[in-house]
Every structure is written in C-alpha cells, then in structure tokens.
Amino acid sequence: MTRQEAPDTVAPEAGPVPGEATRRYLRALAERGPVSVDWSAAPPTHKRYPTAGRVVLPWRAPSPIGDLLRGLLGVTRAEWTHRTGVRLKRPAPSGGALYPIEAYVALGDPAGLYHYDPAHHALDLVRVGDHRTLLHASLTCPPAEVPDMVVVLTAVFWRNGFKYRDFAYRLHCQEVGVLGAQVLVVGESSGLDTAVHLRFDDAVCQSLLGLDPTREGVLAAFTCTSGAGAAAGPLPRSSATGEEHPPPSVVGRLPHLSALHAAAAAATGSGALPALPPVPAGPLVALPAPRALRLADGLPLRGSPEIGFLPREIDARDLATILAHASAGYPGDVPGCHRAPVTLTPHILVQRVRGVPAGAYRYDPDTGRLVATAGTGRVEAGPLQPNTREALPEASAILVPAGDQTAGIAGFGDRWYRLQQAEAGLVVHRGALAAAAAGLAARIHSDGTNPITDAALGLSDPVHGLSFLLLGVPRPGMTVTAPLR
Ligand SMILES: Cc1cc2nc3c(=O)[nH]c(=O)nc-3n(C[C@H](O)[C@H](O)[C@H](O)COP(=O)(O)O)c2cc1C
Incomplete structure (x- = not known):
C-alpha cells in the first residue's frame, strides 16, 4: 500500500x-409539530x-x-x-x-x-x-x-x-x-x-x-x-449604557x-437578484383603475378585526387599489425595489369581489390585471387556527405574497431570508393600510401559509406563500379603536 x-x-x-x-x-419549520x-x-x-x-x-x-x-x-x-x-x-x-x-x-x-x-x-x-x-x-x-x-x-x-x-x-x-x-x-x-x-x-x-x-x-x-x-x-469614544434586565x-x-x-x-453576497417566476399564461381579468388614496389616511383606522368580517362583496376598484399599493416600489436598498418589491410576487384569492369571478390569481403590477392560476383544493382544508377558520369564509379576498425562499441565496447568502420576509411584511402592511383607508378591514393570519394554501393558489415548490392577509368588510360596532394622544 x-x-x-x-x-x-x-x-x-x-x-x-x-x-x-x-x-x-x-x-425545522416544516417539520415542527x-x-x-x-x-x-x-x-x-x-x-x-x-x-x-x-x-x-x-x-x-x-x-x-x-x-x-x-x-x-x-x-x-x-x-x-x-x-x-x-x-x-x-x-x-x-x-x-x-x-x-x-x-x-x-x-x-x-x-x-x-x-x-x-x-x-x-x-x-x-x-x-x-x-x-x-x-x-x-x-x-x-x-x-x-x-x-x-x-x-x-x-x-x-x-x-x-x-x-x-x-x-x-x-x-x-x-x-x-x-x-x-x-x-x-x-x-x-x-x-x-x-x-x-x-x-x-x-x-x-x-x-x-x-x-x-x-x-x-x-x-x-x-x-x-x-x-x-x-x-x-x-467620540464612549461606552454604551447597559439595559436594566438583559x-x-x-x-x-x-x-x-x-x-x-x-x-x-x-452574509456578504454579490447582490445579484434571481429572476421572479414569469407571469403565467392564464385567463386575464382586467381591474378598474385604482382609486387615488393616501395610505396615511389608513393609519388611524387600521386595526386587526377580532371577530372576522361581514360576509359582503367589496368593489373591484377597492381590490385594485389595495393591490396597487401593496405592490408599489419603495425607497430601500434591495436592488430594484424602487420600482416594485423584488423578492416575491403578489397573489390573491378572490371570494367576494363584485365583477371578479371567485378563484386564485396572480396580480401583475405592470398591467394592473389579474391572471388566473390553476389552483387545486380549498384553503379551508388546511391546518388553520380557530380564529382563521372562523374569519376565512367571511373574508372578501386574501392577499398572499409568494416567493422562493432559497432562490436569492446565490446573490445574498442567508441574508436573502431576511430581505424576502421583510418585503412580505411590507407588502401585506401596505395592503392593510390601503384597506383601512378604503373603509375595509384586514388581518394577517400566518397559519394560512401552508401547503394546502399553496396548492389552492396554484403555487408549486420552490415557490411558497409567505404571508396571508384576510381582507373584508368590517363588522360595525363590535370593536372600538380609539387613538390615544
Ligand atoms: C407578522 C405578523 C403575523 C401575524 N400572525 C397572526 C396570526 O397568525 N393570527 C392572527 O390572528 N393574527 C396574526 N397577526 C395579527 C396580530 O395578532 C395583531 O397585529 C396584534 O394582535 C395587534 O393588533 P392590531 O393589528 O389590531 O394592532 C399577525 C401580525 C403580524 C405583524
């Protein structure tokens, strides 16, 4: 030898x-009980x-x-x-x-x-x-x-x-x-x-x-x-004061x-962005032009409803307004974000929107249109918390930003996870503020992101839902939210 x-x-x-x-x-998240x-x-x-x-x-x-x-x-x-x-x-x-x-x-x-x-x-x-x-x-x-x-x-x-x-x-x-x-x-x-x-x-x-x-x-x-x-x-050279109870x-x-x-x-990456999944070739639904609305008007009105929604139709123009605001660009340091969020794509499950057939869609921010996706099954069949199960059938629509959680690792290393999750939070909160400004209500239900929802939206691995925002008509008089000043 x-x-x-x-x-x-x-x-x-x-x-x-x-x-x-x-x-x-x-x-670990996928396997947790x-x-x-x-x-x-x-x-x-x-x-x-x-x-x-x-x-x-x-x-x-x-x-x-x-x-x-x-x-x-x-x-x-x-x-x-x-x-x-x-x-x-x-x-x-x-x-x-x-x-x-x-x-x-x-x-x-x-x-x-x-x-x-x-x-x-x-x-x-x-x-x-x-x-x-x-x-x-x-x-x-x-x-x-x-x-x-x-x-x-x-x-x-x-x-x-x-x-x-x-x-x-x-x-x-x-x-x-x-x-x-x-x-x-x-x-x-x-x-x-x-x-x-x-x-x-x-x-x-x-x-x-x-x-x-x-x-x-x-x-x-x-x-x-x-x-x-x-x-x-x-x-100056100075030492930091310690907190009282770390x-x-x-x-x-x-x-x-x-x-x-x-x-x-x-993580130090090259900062090169992965390509987003292309807009699928499904039936198109044109939405009306978004309303001129200020997100600031939603600030004092926003609050997550405790008790679901009135099961009513919302206007297609309100949906268009919420989607346009949620998908708008923003001043930030993720390359290209000034034009639109770059780590995810906006999807919507329509349940009760006047003039829009119920179903799963991807929103195309460039054209302002919905593209039907081939979803299978129903979100209700998923592992949902009791409050989500109660509110879901009453909601008018559900906004789901979706993305590939590993696609950006080549360009951003493990930082990609932070960037993408932060954009998901930004997108749903803009949607919630636009909804509030339009007189509607919204609540994030994280348990709504699961494989059953992915299938219902027509998403397939490696693209998954990142957040789940129920949108609907608020129940009047059940919740009082008073600003404190
Ligand atoms: C990232 C995130 C995840 C959330 N997930 C859930 C959830 O899974 N279920 C739920 O009922 N509410 C969820 N919420 C809503 C919070 O419970 C709610 O924001 C909190 O109770 C404060 O109430 P407010 O939104 O009226 O200020 C989530 C909120 C955020 C920001």
Whole structure:
C-alpha cells in the first residue's frame, strides 16, 4: 500500500456553506409539530434603560422624532371588544401582540444614541455623541448625505420566541418589513425623506448598540432627513449604557433561529437578484383603475378585526387599489425595489369581489390585471387556527405574497431570508393600510401559509406563500379603536 503524498498547500478551512442555515431553518419549520406555550417563561414585555440621560418627548407639540417613533411603536390605541375587553395597542400589527421589535435612534441634536421607551414616550441615552456618521457608513447603500436621524430596529428574540419558538424569526423579519411600510407613510406625513435599509454591517451596528446578538439582533435601519441638512460630528469614544434586565440568550433555546440570524448577519453576497417566476399564461381579468388614496389616511383606522368580517362583496376598484399599493416600489436598498418589491410576487384569492369571478390569481403590477392560476383544493382544508377558520369564509379576498425562499441565496447568502420576509411584511402592511383607508378591514393570519394554501393558489415548490392577509368588510360596532394622544 502506498502512502498518500501530503499536499504542498493546506486547503483553507471550509467556512459555513451559504444557505445552509436557511435550509436547516426551513426544514425545522416544516417539520415542527404543535408546541405548548409555557407562559411562565415569558420575559418582560418591554426594555428599560437607566433614566439618567432621559429625554421626554412632547405629547402634543409637533416633534419629528417623537411623531415618527410614536407612529411606529408608541402606545397609541385603546381597543375595546366583547371578547378581550379593553387592551392598549400600538400603531402597527405584531404577531400575538407581543411586540418584539425595539427602536434605537441616533441623533445629532441632542447628540446621542437613544433607546425609544414607548411606555413613557421617552428616549433613554444608550451612548453619548453623534453616531449618525458611523451608522451611515455601515449601510450598503447609504443616502448621499448623513441623515438627520438613523433609526435602528432590533428584535428581542425571546420576547415572542418563548411562544413561537424558532418560527419567531420569521415574525421578527416580517415585522421589520411591516414597520418599514409604516415608517415610510408616517415619515411622509411628517415631511421626512425616509428609506428602508436591510443591508448593512451588522457587527458595527450591533457593537454600537452594545447588544449581545444572541439575545437581541439588529434587523433594519431607517434613514430620515427633513431636507435641512445635518452636521456630522466627530466620532467620540464612549461606552454604551447597559439595559436594566438583559433578555436571555436564545442560542440553546432557539437553535435554528440563532444559526440563521448569525449566518444572515455574516452574509456578504454579490447582490445579484434571481429572476421572479414569469407571469403565467392564464385567463386575464382586467381591474378598474385604482382609486387615488393616501395610505396615511389608513393609519388611524387600521386595526386587526377580532371577530372576522361581514360576509359582503367589496368593489373591484377597492381590490385594485389595495393591490396597487401593496405592490408599489419603495425607497430601500434591495436592488430594484424602487420600482416594485423584488423578492416575491403578489397573489390573491378572490371570494367576494363584485365583477371578479371567485378563484386564485396572480396580480401583475405592470398591467394592473389579474391572471388566473390553476389552483387545486380549498384553503379551508388546511391546518388553520380557530380564529382563521372562523374569519376565512367571511373574508372578501386574501392577499398572499409568494416567493422562493432559497432562490436569492446565490446573490445574498442567508441574508436573502431576511430581505424576502421583510418585503412580505411590507407588502401585506401596505395592503392593510390601503384597506383601512378604503373603509375595509384586514388581518394577517400566518397559519394560512401552508401547503394546502399553496396548492389552492396554484403555487408549486420552490415557490411558497409567505404571508396571508384576510381582507373584508368590517363588522360595525363590535370593536372600538380609539387613538390615544
Ligand atoms: C407578522 C405578523 C403575523 C401575524 N400572525 C397572526 C396570526 O397568525 N393570527 C392572527 O390572528 N393574527 C396574526 N397577526 C395579527 C396580530 O395578532 C395583531 O397585529 C396584534 O394582535 C395587534 O393588533 P392590531 O393589528 O389590531 O394592532 C399577525 C401580525 C403580524 C405583524
């Protein structure tokens, strides 16, 4: 037997295979069974920092920072229903109303990096100094000038992870997309030029915030400028103030979430986009021209209905308006997103829309038409939660963004998962705001995304539904949602 020659050069140690964490995560979600919720493991509902450097934001006087943060995450609504009594709610939806997303804001005046405390509508100082320049430089596609403020969103993983386990990451990523849609509308109302950033140097942002990424991870940043220009200060060396009760690490608790977050944070891709599935060649349904409607008008009216819908027809023009807004481009850093969302395609199940035959369709944003898809079976046959089963037959239509969860790994590595889920959240929240502005109601039902729904929509592997938004006519007088100001 001949001994093998030792190689002249030692092969570099293989790094993690791009996409492996995503594939394992998707497999784990597909294989998970029912989970029992241990409510005694629930962590605090909100974060506290020492109040020494606190800036209390004005409740009534206009304040660009205060209005923006309150419009994103403030405690702004009282909802009164027969089923749940009176509950305080926030402006944008959150899975299970657990609100795992935190906001930090870098300002030039008063200079500092702050944590937004929604319960007290106040900013708590995390790090002294002007850190906008550093955050601006950490963005993959920074705006031309240093912005007036940079808002960084993080997810406290265990906040909803104790309930949803590894599935919580999907909610975290969708919720930053929801908040991306919300910030663009709130920012526009406040005269701010705002953009959504999903691609940045995670390590820089994470260490600036002084956070342990196994407990709380950075997921998005918003740049906001009023047009007045901003002075970039010197970079001070300062240490971050520690939070009062850090959340637990989820490495052992939520292994697939932890691995995917770490892989997405480290991902550096070429940024090349995969092609979206072509519009199928099915029967076409022309929709009327969308109404001229402002998403901002939906902000004070939006709320997820607790008790389903009135089983009534909606106007085809309202459907056209919702679809046009949901599929519109947005200012962000995913290549091509200024024209339209680029990681997914919008699908719609029509149940009760005047003039549109019931059935499954793909919406073509370029022509504003619906293209019938060859769906099989009924969504009702799927594994649905009781509230979804109740509301589904009453809904007028269901908006489902769909995409291939691995197609973008070649261009974006494991970051693709975040980008696509964020776009899914952005699309459904724009749909919900447009519905509210048109006098309709909408609710996300995540359990509606399953293989039975995919078949009913005519989707086939590797393309799957990413979210599931029921749209319909609200039941009057059953839910009172009062804005708190
Ligand atoms: C990403 C995401 C997933 C959600 N999934 C569900 C769901 O599966 N079932 C459900 O009834 N509501 C779901 N919701 C709606 C929330 O329960 C709702 O937003 C929350 O109770 C707050 O109420 P609001 O929307 O009226 O502000 C989801 C919301 C978001 C943002």
